[in-house]
Structure formats: structure tokens, C-alpha cells
Amino acid sequence: MADKKKPVIDYELCMACGICSGDCPLSCIALRKTDIDRYQKAYPVLDEYYRCTGCTRCAKACPMEAIRMM
């Protein structure tokens, strides 16, 4: 069986709002990537790649449409 698609974050669009992280039912996404903007805001990272079931909730929740399932 092919692997399920996983979220890939487009940091050009992402606002580091944390909605994806807060909405993930398995808390697979952590806010810890700080080298994106001059404020060093914490951006999301898929920390739990193997726990992620590819449910797409993060992608659907993202207001910026910054998450694609790939």
C-alpha cells in the first residue's frame, strides 16, 4: 500500500498562526522553526512524520492555504 500523503508547508504563505498545530488530532505538528522571518516567530514543522495519518485536517484548517498534502 502506498504511503499516505503528508502535509508540506509553504513558508512563503504561512503566518505561523498555529491553527494547523492546534487542530491536528494527533499533535504531529510542532511550532519550532524560527528562521523564517525577522521576528523569529515559531513556524510549524511536521515533527511526527510516522504518526501522521494524512487526515488532511491541518490542510483544510489552514486559512492561508499554505499546506499541501504531498
Next chain:
Amino acid sequence: MRGNFLKGYCGKILMVDLSDSTFEEIEIPDVIYEHFLSGVGLGAYILYKYIPQGADPLGPKNILGFVSGLLTGTGSFMTGRWLAVCKSPLTGGFGDANCGGTFSPALKQSGYDGIFFKGQAPTPKMLFIDNNGPQLLDASDLWGLDTVATEAAINQKVTTNKKLAIATIGPAGEHQSLIAGISNDGGRMAARSGVGTVMGSKKLKAVVLAGSKMIRSQDPQTLKAISRDYARKIKAANLPSLASGAMLPMMGKSMVATDKAIPIDGMLSTAIIKKWGTGFTNTMGMTMGDTPVKNWKGSVVDFPHRKYRHMNPDQIQKHETKKYHCYSCVIGCGGVCDINGISKGRFSHTHKPEYETVAAFGSLLLNKDRDSIFIINELLNRGGMDSISAGNTIAFAMECYEKGWLSPEVTGGLDLTWGNTEAIVTLVEQMIAGVGFGAILQHGVKKASAILGLESAPLAIHAGGQEPGMHDPRLDPILGIHYSCDPTPGRHTIGAGSYYTYMRIWEDVTWAPKVKLGEDKNDEYEANNQVGLKSMINACIKQILDGSGGCFFALVSGLNHFKLFDYLNAATGWQKTANEYMTIGLRMQTLRQAFNVREGINPRDFKMNPRLSGNPPLTTGPLKGKSFDLDAMMSVHYQFMGWDKKTGIPTKTALEDLGFCDLEMEGVTHG
């Protein structure tokens, strides 16, 4: 399926009876959301309905609620706030406290717009909710732990698929300090109104959430589109890279150099908050006169540049290791600071001290030791105590000490001379533990004054029992109206003349007066119709914000950018006008006032200490000679709210106009 599952809210609350460990799910009719929204409005509805008149705030009949916002989790930005609501042991009236972090979405992901607690547990408990439902668990082993240690211990012993959202009290709430708050996310505080005291009285140590239920809205695509438009503006709001904290005192001076209004775009304040968080006003507030000094009787002359420069936000941010922001926030005002060195290994880190804490433990006490403020910040966050109330109370004690009313024998040997950092830190530790002289101060300034004697009452700075935030009404008199007229008095986030200008509500609400360039700001020192109308609008929009889970910093970024009314319509499908939403805000505020009246409160008794209205006026600094007639200004506010001009009691006509009769809310319409 009920239609309300597609309106942004869950349509039900959980009522937990701690006396007999039972649960009741209560369905909330759609009409209640349409009349009161969710959040503070839903909280007011439940408290009014279920708390019996005259209930002891620290007894089993009081109800403590944790409520989310109508917009939380809908794809809207800046709507991740939750509130704790209860009958306040500090004021005897409606109590609420507002907090961010990750707890608000977790409430709705557990399936409830609010979780309410009645009764009292015989032994310490914590509520745990996951997708299987609620459980009350023993928390005896957690009792006595500070808030950070409690979260760590719960994370150790509870294993779930989803990261836990935890709200907890520390030792201050456990031993019934009246100024105790509730903490989540390692020290974010719902600090005000003594909400942590009520939680402690119920022997409820923590609320632990791990649900992952969906939050559904009417029009998710429109919600996202509004968010993207707001995000574009936020992204573009940046100060020049050369902007430094050293410029802020000069900005403060320039802002008070003119008596004319300059209605700047709220996005400028957003750019400033993005860079420094609330700390931007640590030094700017000194030169403006906004920041109180020496128990509100001093000025920048008493705490001059050589002292306040230590609070320069650039200096504070040198300790910041990463930014911190709440769920759905695109501004990011918070930070995490490394204080391992400062605290000599006692604490590894702390949330970046907010302006309120810096002022309450800086200029208010003439304390120029920045390092001590980092430590005090962490002590209070861990102890679960409100920094605004604690700072005001210590300032009161220091002024009593200065007058010779307190001797070292009474203070347990503490030398409470202004600015004595060591004594301040010790006193904070004593207040949190409820020991030594701190046992007298732990309940806030009103009670401390009562214990120490009536002659100290004029030095006790509070409104209706609650200590004011660190913003001076002598600079912005409308702030003083809200300190004195809000059903939960003494809070700085309800409204001010400056906030009114920033939020540009006149672009949405047709009857809201526009602030024009060059308008005379001195008019706000008079009890005129314009002041009454502005303060009424402030109170109403704040209720709508608190019913939505919205952030104050989004409001002051301007409603022309932060499309609160459009968000609400997209989430619910209601298609109400801004004017109609303002009626909802008025109804919410009126219900909170009606709660107070029912509890026997005379609204006039919430009038803040006369020192804050310039009676007597300051003799130095930018606010020298400034004063206003607070009684008259309270009257004009009451009048515009539809409350009796003399008494502040909602009139029968106003209650009927707001539809309380149709809601069959017994007692409200009696006026």
C-alpha cells in the same frame, strides 16, 4: 443534526457538579447565541441563570466557567482567547478574566462552548476530557505544586494522542488568596477577578483537555478569505529596521505634546506590537504619563530616565529565545525569555514579562532592577497570582510604610522603602505562600487596607475591590469610566479614548462618532455626550470581542482591518449588521450589570480611588494638574448604556428593549 453545529459554536455546555462528581450536558438554544454570542455572553447567561442570588463566591453555590469564543477554531485569526467567569470574591459581582494560549480551541475540540463547575470537591480533583467524554480524576498529588510543575506532572501521568491543554491554579489559588488567577501554557494567566480563588475553593486543581472534535462553521471559505486579507496587512505592518527601543520615550513625549487628536491607522500599533509586544510602552508610557508611578501619586520626575531606561524593551528582548503566540494569532506579541543566569539556576525561562507586570513592579514601586522583574514574573506565573493586583498591593504597603503607618515589627522585618528590590521579591514570595506580612497583602489592596485600618483607605488604589491596570485615567479619562463602570471594574482592556480612536468603529457602526484630525482631546475631560457615546461603544464592542474569543490587539489594529462583524456572519450565517451586533454587545453588558444589581451591588460603589481622577491632581510630570469629574462622567456613561443615570441600574425600558422579556430571564426585567 442541529443547525448550530454549522454556526461556529458547539451548541452545548458541560456542567460539572464537584460535590457529587456528576456531569450534565446542557444544550443551549440558538436564540441564546443570537442574543449573547458565546464566550463572556454565554458565561453571563449561565451565571445569571444558575447561580442563586446571594451565593457566597467561595461557597459551593458559586459557579466557575471556562468559556471559549464563538469564532475560536473557525479559521478566523486572532480569536484564540478564552475566559474564566464566576461571581468574583474580589468585587462581589460579575468576575471574568481573559487568557490566550492553546486552551480556547481545546475547549471546543472537547465538544463544549463552555465547561462550568458548581459544588465543591471534598478532595483535590482535575477534570479530564478526551473524545470519550469527561472524567473527574484525583489530583491530591498535584495539590501544592506550582502551575508549571502541575502541567509537567500532568503531562507525565496522562498519555493521550493529542497534546494536552491544561488550565491550573498554583498555591495562591489553593490557599484562597483573593487575587489568584488561572494559568495555562506554562504561565499565561487568566489573572483577574479572583477566578483562581474560586477554582481553589472548589478544590479543582486543573482542567485537562485532549479532545479533537471538529468545529464547523457556516461559510469556511469566506472565513479564510477574510483571514487572508487580514494576514496580508499584518505581514506588511513593520517598523523600519532602524527603529529601536531608545526612540520610544521620545514617541511618548510627542504624543502628549499636542492636545489635538491624531487618528492614526491601527496598523501602526500592530507594527509596534509585532516588534516588542506589550513592552513597547514600558518606557513610552513613562514620558506620556500613562504609566503609574509610586502608587499613582508620582510621575516621571520620581522615576526618571536613568531609572526607567532599564525597562527598555530592547533590553528585555535580549533575553528572548523565541517568540510566543496564542492559537490563531498572526501578530505574535509574546516571547519566552532565558532567565537561568538571572535567577542563578532557579528558573530556566519565563514568559516575556508583559508591560503590566513591568510597570506594576517597576515604576509603581520605584524599582529599577530589571532582573528582579523577570524573577517576580516567573514567581507570580508559577504561584498563580495576578501581577497587577499584587503590584498595586505592595505599592499600597510601601506608601503606608513611608508614612510610618507600618513598622518593621508589623512587616516582619521587611524594609518597605520604595525601590527596595530584595524586600519586594520576598514579599511576592510571602504573598504567594500566604505567610508572614504577605498573608495580609495576599488578598489585594482593599482587604489589606481593611486589616490595617481605615486611615489607610485613601492609599488603597482600587475600583470596587479590584486594582486597576497600569494605565492612567488622568491621561485618558474614558479609561477611568471603564475602570469605574464596568461590571468587572478596574480593568484596562475594556475601553479608553485612545482605543476608540484606533479601532475606527465608525467605519462599520453608522451611529458611532468619527474622530477627526485635530479634535480637541481636552473634550474627553468633560462629561459630554461624545464621551458618553464613545464609552458606551467601547463597552459594547469589547463584549462582542469577548464573546468571539477575540484578541484586544486585533481590535486596536482597527476594525477596518480586523473584520470582526464579517467573521461573525461567515461563521454563523446570520448576516447581521454591525449596528445589530452592537445591540448584542449592549445586551451582554447589561446582563452583566443586572447580575451585579441582583447581587446587591451599588454600581456607584465601583467608583475608582479619587487619586486616579486627579483628586488631588498630580503636581509634577506630563499629567500635572489634570483632573476630571468622575461622578458626572459615570452618569453620562450610564445614560448612554440605558441604565439609570443616577444609580447605574439598568432601566426597565432598556431591559425590555433588549428583549430580556422574550428570553424569560426571571428577575432581569425587574430593573
